[in-house]
Amino acid sequence: MFGTTTDGVNEMSTGVVRVGLLGLGTVGGGVIKTIRSQQEKLASRLGKRIEIVKALVRDSEKERAVYLDRSVLTTDFEDVLKSDVDIIVEVMGGVEPTYDYVRALIEKGCHVVTANKELLAKRGTELVDLANRHQVHLAYEASVAGGIPILGVLRQFLRTNDISGVRGILNGTTNFILTKMEQEQLSYQEVLKQAQELGYAEADPRSDVEGFDAMYKLYILAQLVYGESLPLAEVNRKGIADLTAGQIRIASELGYRIKLIAQAEQTGEGIRLSVEPTMLPLSHPLAQIQDAFNAVQLSGNIVGDLLFTGRGAGELPTASAVVEDLAYLLTQPFTPHPAWREREGGAETTQETEAKSFCYVEGTGPAATPDRVLQFLRLAGVEVHKLKVQFDLGGVLRAGLITTGLTDEHSDLLRSDFGLQVRCFPLLGSSAE
Amino acid sequence: MFGTTTDGVNEMSTGVVRVGLLGLGTVGGGVIKTIRSQQEKLASRLGKRIEIVKALVRDSEKERAVYLDRSVLTTDFEDVLKSDVDIIVEVMGGVEPTYDYVRALIEKGCHVVTANKELLAKRGTELVDLANRHQVHLAYEASVAGGIPILGVLRQFLRTNDISGVRGILNGTTNFILTKMEQEQLSYQEVLKQAQELGYAEADPRSDVEGFDAMYKLYILAQLVYGESLPLAEVNRKGIADLTAGQIRIASELGYRIKLIAQAEQTGEGIRLSVEPTMLPLSHPLAQIQDAFNAVQLSGNIVGDLLFTGRGAGELPTASAVVEDLAYLLTQPFTPHPAWREREGGAETTQETEAKSFCYVEGTGPAATPDRVLQFLRLAGVEVHKLKVQFDLGGVLRAGLITTGLTDEHSDLLRSDFGLQVRCFPLLGSSAE
The missing domain is CATH 3.40.50.720 (NAD(P)-binding Rossmann-like Domain)
Structure with a gap:
């Protein structure tokens, strides 16, 4: 033999x-x-x-x-x-x-x-x-998205296409936590504890829940897709530890789901990398990725959108990628690896005032009424496409708004003048839109 | 340059x-x-x-x-x-x-x-x-699933895994038709006409709607996955031309969706290939593949389930695969292609009496009542898990049943003794089940 x-x-x-x-x-x-x-x-x-x-x-x-x-x-x-x-x-x-x-x-x-x-x-x-x-x-196939052979595909089979964007769910632990928070209407802390007991989360969960793990994977994807990446300090990274069951519930009632989305985009001024909780309409393919699964979506100028899904972590999926890599390289002659580069000062992460976002507000003060908030936003020129309002028995207002044109300044004013807690999320459109 | x-x-x-x-x-x-x-x-x-x-x-x-x-x-x-x-x-x-x-x-x-x-x-x-x-x-990457690099992945990056099954939606035209029939509650003939006007279906649609196109692609996938395939005459092939809006609606009300699923399985007696309308629970990843998209799902013994999704046909997605192939082969030394083999008389397509199926019945006769049908099935030892019944104004019974143990003999008796039209579909379980 x-x-x-x-x-x-x-x-x-x-x-x-x-x-x-x-x-x-x-x-x-x-x-x-x-x-x-x-x-x-x-x-x-x-x-x-x-x-x-x-x-x-x-x-x-x-x-x-x-x-x-x-x-x-x-x-x-x-x-x-x-x-x-x-x-x-x-x-x-x-x-x-x-x-x-x-x-x-x-x-x-x-x-x-x-x-x-x-x-x-x-x-x-x-x-x-x-x-x-x-x-x-x-x-290093095993370093990104476990057993999904995404790096091999990029290096071998998608080299004629110009890839304009890559986005995905690259961390199984946080996706598991977000799925359970929505399905069982539990708090972040309760689900984290479950995930730790099941072995889905580490005793020290920071690398996962603060977005570091997804950021490292995104950095690697960017090297393969664009031939360069940003210094890690320039990646816009936000975790999931401050998400609340209320935010997730109102998002769900509006027909959206919050996912930790890692995204690399080519812009006029360079590439932009971000890892952050993002609102997706339920019809978006990445909104369907639940539990500890990973998914990577690529947009090629010829092939269109491709989506790759599989188990992103765990003993065997990761081992699969390691052993497939090992066998593959043993059948290949050495060819130089394309150099990796870091380019500083890429695209500014300025707020796109035309972008849609989901804004969650919560508060009790006398100014915390839907009418007043809507009036303020209308006068400020912010468009509100959808609104979902809840009052609980204690008189606490909880509202989710899908808006266009809402900036950090508006959020600050909602905090200072209306006594509201405010958390805004970027919103990815449906592929079909 | x-x-x-x-x-x-x-x-x-x-x-x-x-x-x-x-x-x-x-x-x-x-x-x-x-x-x-x-x-x-x-x-x-x-x-x-x-x-x-x-x-x-x-x-x-x-x-x-x-x-x-x-x-x-x-x-x-x-x-x-x-x-x-x-x-x-x-x-x-x-x-x-x-x-x-x-x-x-x-x-x-x-x-x-x-x-x-x-x-x-x-x-x-x-x-x-x-x-x-x-x-x-x-x-020949372009021959299966358009721009999705599924053949390259199988030949290069999944060769250590034993692949126990491959299934997918390999024909965009029929998936488009099924999607529109459900979404717009239209008949097969109405949607086919739309699809022809949009250029999604040929003037002579038989290759797509009778499952030939998907069967050819499945044959090729089997060669790559198993190193052999069945003679085409031994593939269990059924098309979508006889599906009705009523079947699709009742399936939907039961939480299922009908897709034309191509599937290759390794069994004890050899491989089995089938292309047929199949019921999927809405939670199944392939149930989410809508419009003209294609998807291929692989089950590896180490990596688990992987799903690849993209546009399966059309000018540019297919051209992408052709040109990527062309560029790739120009960078590779010649190595012999693994031989293709056909093995006759594989697994019998005997009915698995333990398998779940979705059965749609329709009729008007005096015996066509839900009670009588259920009584007959109970006495015959057929388990009914779910039932959805509709009567229209003309007194026509339409019913969908999720059953275990229903055989062709039972269907024949429902036709002869109850005056019913009967159409049964295999049922794929959710991945999570």
Whole structure:
């Protein structure tokens, strides 16, 4: 199965791919399970057997769901470096010391498969350059949208199209939380607790709920789509931790759904990247993506809109992307990776006064009446397309408005003069509109 | 732009890709427009300029939306054969004489890009073999699901996964018709006429509405997913021409939608291919695919379910796939195409008595009452999960039933003993179930 002869050391030494693993957590375990369950398919495609020769772990005594021979485990990176691996699979996460490890392995001529979006978003420009100089593959399909092969599609099959925009739901944890908040009318805190118990959210959920994870993935998508990205500090990033059940309910009653949308757009002045809670009409394809699913929508000038959906995280979907990447690169000759660039000072994130937005207001003061608010907005030249008003037993006004022309100044006046809490969200139109 | 020197015949002769076109209809025109609008991108990727050197047309005098020099047009295939083309783009459709033309060009060492699903489903095994023997590329992304790069994904990025099933909406015309029938409560004939006026349906709509087009595409998908397909005569194929507004309305009232679903499944006895109107709960991702959109859903054992959505037909989406294919193959060394095989006598399409189905009955006779029908089904051991009944002013009973265990024999008895028209549809469960 692994070659034309079966009788010797030589055949074996050329018939084996020596894989090293950095990290053996959820995804690492999934990678080992996948390599084992699919070993026949892999061997027949590659003409070689895949062998895990070394795995860097924090604790070599820990009980694990997958068995690896004790001699394979190490807590010392130098053991990995000395192990003569052909390919390293990096699933330990983080930037330090991960970057130094990956760098040292590339310098030894080792191919890299990584699922680490933070590493790529923070040090990707250097890693791409380093991999090119050492003529090794750098593969990272697993870093964006789990098992959805979106990066491969962009690199291979959508290179003739001009891509004007890419937007998606790139974080499964926050999508799960928003879905449950709407379906079960629960508060953010209640659902977060559920998600943590189910293993959908980390004990420290900030990377997910504050939008960092989605931002790293968006940064990578922008590199592939536009050949450049923005410095992370210039990404307009907002999380979901301050969303309330009231906002979600009124949005729903108006026929909309709030999603954490990551979006990269090409504008006249450069690219603009944003991750923020966004209102979508229920007819929008991204509004249909529920629970922990991910989706990426691309707009090509020839092909039109394409949508790719799948599980964006978890042991096996991510492991699938890692192992598919690993097998693919082993069948490809080295070709230089297109350079990654960062361009500062792209498009200003000025408010488009012509854009529609959803504005949620809440308050009790004497000026907090729908009539007064509407009168103020009319005099200010703000158009109100739809309005949904609720009063609870305590006399608290809660209202959702779909508006055109509402600016931060208007919001400030609603706060100061009407005693209202105000939260505005951008609104994505339906694809059909 | 096209090389390092610009001063000579030699540079030009190596710096040009000579493309021949078989057919210059809607898609052919889109291919020329795309090559022209994207020429800078193509040239920088390929290091070569693409030139259309010959185009086979039926009528060289006809007015066309795209300009081609009169000397490029020909009505004689021999002119194409003599033109020393590097790549042929086949967008003329049909099997005869198309197969003979493509064969002759492959034998001259010409690469082939085709959008012709009928040709591939009927003569693909021979064409793949012929292309391998002459070491030329045979590329056909455009033949399935228009601009959605589903075949490329299957060939490159999902080869480690075992794919247990592939299903989708592969025909835009029928999906458009079903969408309008539901939304506007119109009859099949009324909507077909609209679709023909809009250019969504052909004057002779049989290839679309009887499921042939979707069947050809499904055949191709099966070759890529399973490495084999069934002879076309063994595909379970049903069209949409006999669907009524009443069936669609009752389905909708029960929370379901009827779609023309193409499906390939691996069973213990082989693969099974079907194209037929199928009931989907509204929560099923494929139920959300409306109008002329296409979608393909894959179930991988590692990655889980993936869904790919986009415009499946039309001038530019299909042209996008043709030109992306053309550019991709020009950057790839020849590697043999996996052989296509047909295996006869696969899985029997026996009725699974445990499967849920949606059954629509209509009639006026004295026995056509809900009570009697339900009593008969109960005694026959058929489980009825949901029932929706309507009587119109003329006393006609119309009912929709979600059942388990209903067989063709039961349907026959409902016809003979109760004087009912009966139409049953298979039912796909929600992914979440």
